[in-house]
Amino acid sequence: KLPPGPKGLPIIGNLHQFGRFLHKSLHKISQEYGPVMLLHFGVVPVIIVSSKEGAEEVLKTHDLETCSRPKTVGSGLFTYNFKDIGFAPYGENWREMRKIAVSELFSQKKLKSFRYIREDESQLLVRKVSKSALETPTSSVNLRKVIFTFAASIICRLSFGQNFCDFVDMETVEELVLESETNLGSLAFADFLPAGWIIDRISGQHSTVMKAFSKLTNFFELVIDDHLKSGKIEDHSDIISVMLDMINKPTEVGSYKVTDDHLKGLMSDVFLAGVNAGSITMIWTMTELSRHPRVMRKLQEEIRAALGPNKEKITEEDLEKVEYLKMVIEEAFRLHPPAPLLLPRLTMSDINIQGYSIPKNTMIQINTYTIGRDPKNWTKPDEFIPERFVDNPIEYKGQHFELLPFGAGRRVCPGMATGITIVELGLLSLLYFFDWSLPNGMTTKDIDMEEDGAFVIAKKVSLELVPTLHRW
Numbered sequence: 001k002l003p004p005g006p007k008g009l010p011i012i013g014n015l016h017q018f019g020r021f022l023h024k025s026l027h028k029i030s031q032e033y034g035p036v037m038l039l040h041f042g043v044v045p046v047i048i049v050s051s052k053e054g055a056e057e058v059l060k061t062h063d064l065e066t067c068s069r070p071k072t073v074g075s076g077l078f079t080y081n082f083k084d085i086g087f088a089p090y091g092e093n094w095r096e097m098r099k100i101a102v103s104e105l106f107s108q109k110k111l112k113s114f115r116y117i118r119e120d121e122s123q124l125l126v127r128k129v130s131k132s133a134l135e136t137p138t139s140s141v142n143l144r145k146v147i148f149t150f151a152a153s154i155i156c157r158l159s160f161g162q163n164f165c166d167f168v169d170m171e172t173v174e175e176l177v178l179e180s181e182t183n184l185g186s187l188a189f190a191d192f193l194p195a196g197w198i199i200d201r202i203s204g205q206h207s208t209v210m211k212a213f214s215k216l217t218n219f220f221e222l223v224i225d226d227h228l229k230s231g232k233i234e235d236h237s238d239i240i241s242v243m244l245d246m247i248n249k250p251t252e253v254g255s256y257k258v259t260d261d262h263l264k265g266l267m268s269d270v271f272l273a274g275v276n277a278g279s280i281t282m283i284w285t286m287t288e289l290s291r292h293p294r295v296m297r298k299l300q301e302e303i304r305a306a307l308g309p310n311k312e313k314i315t316e317e318d319l320e321k322v323e324y325l326k327m328v329i330e331e332a333f334r335l336h337p338p339a340p341l342l343l344p345r346l347t348m349s350d351i352n353i354q355g356y357s358i359p360k361n362t363m364i365q366i367n368t369y370t371i372g373r374d375p376k377n378w379t380k381p382d383e384f385i386p387e388r389f390v391d392n393p394i395e396y397k398g399q400h401f402e403l404l405p406f407g408a409g410r411r412v413c414p415g416m417a418t419g420i421t422i423v424e425l426g427l428l429s430l431l432y433f434f435d436w437s438l439p440n441g442m443t444t445k446d447i448d449m450e451e452d453g454a455f456v457i458a459k460k461v462s463l464e465l466v467p468t469l470h471r472w
Ligand code: HEM
Pocket: 085, 086, 087, 098, 155, 269, 270, 273, 274, 275, 277, 278, 281, 338, 339, 342, 343, 344, 404, 405, 406, 407, 408, 409, 410, 411, 412, 413, 414, 415, 416, 418, 419, 420, 423
């Protein structure tokens, strides 16, 4: 018994039914065909799961869950032959790489020892916005720029080295992240059609992807060269030096060998997944707050009452005191999950999902965008109401399948604790020190909500708001 789905055309399958955003097209189709559907992306059958129950069944069942996107032009290149974590097929490579990342980047010990980097950067963020508020009081700030720089500086400093910001400017970093992300996530004909690579070459897609990929590789080589030149390999001060040391050391026969591709694959994951998802979350949250002045007012009053007046800086202890901020972020995650389709999965054996038989080696996509707006899980699902999380046990950590911004199961985001701390710290700093208003002549109805991106979905038009230093 296979799941239902719209009838496709020969060779292209259902590709002609997709619009600019796959998560939205699948959302629309699922309203007609239900929460488990069979579609064809070209000649490749794909199961789309868009219910909480279906997601739970897929993500909890470890022996059938694995992940590997079919070898695509974009993801194969940007993951350095699938030697990264996020797109590596389930097996030794994924396990070893995840182990290295968890111990060198995401452990509780690392989270604590990198705390000063996050607090430093949040002070820098406040100084930058204060300067604009004092020097040009009625001018708006491009929040995408300041938020992106904040998130990127933290992620890059803690994974690529302390002096990272001294030799690369943030404009270059932003351009690289956005260009690489789009090319990694965009679908190629080679993914889904036999000989589709010919169309990719004729259409110019292949050369666009190759150009973006070589820019990213050149950038990574600059960071690696800096480590080699400054003799940082021995000191293990960051994950790059640890991995360079592993590459250089002779390994015993049969043991896991770290290569240059593993190092660049991990850099690619951290750089693209880490920087982008955090800043996107902060921007969507500030956007929803600007559209909902009642929530903004209530949140700022609660934050200022909890933290007290005239604080000089925000610290990570302050994050424990601001319950409503956490609800606001959860609500932003529900409506705008940064990676709405999660990482694609592939079945390792014949399995059953919600009573349907799914054969071995079938790709599965979970649509968290639909799950987050499902009226069975949420009342008034399209409205931004953070209060829905009051006395509600639902959290975003991968245990509650109606809210999955970080995924769940074996491939759950390993950067969750780092990511959420960055998001909370940045937002708390912006909301404690400044009052925010829309640029002159603009009303909440004028705020543009159009999306952009491929795998990670951002706000298309930059959010521009006018900051005023809060007077006590
Ligand atoms: C608000 C911030 C973040 C969000 C919303 C987010 C979201 C996600 C999501 C949805 C996945 C896929 C999970 C799945 O399919 O089940 C993922 C995986 C991943 N994320 Fe994050 N992420 C964030 C921050 C970070 C950070 C800061 C890093 C690293 C510095 C990071 C590194 C990764 C990696 C390496 C994977 C692949 C895991 C695997 O396949 O085993 N993420 N993330």
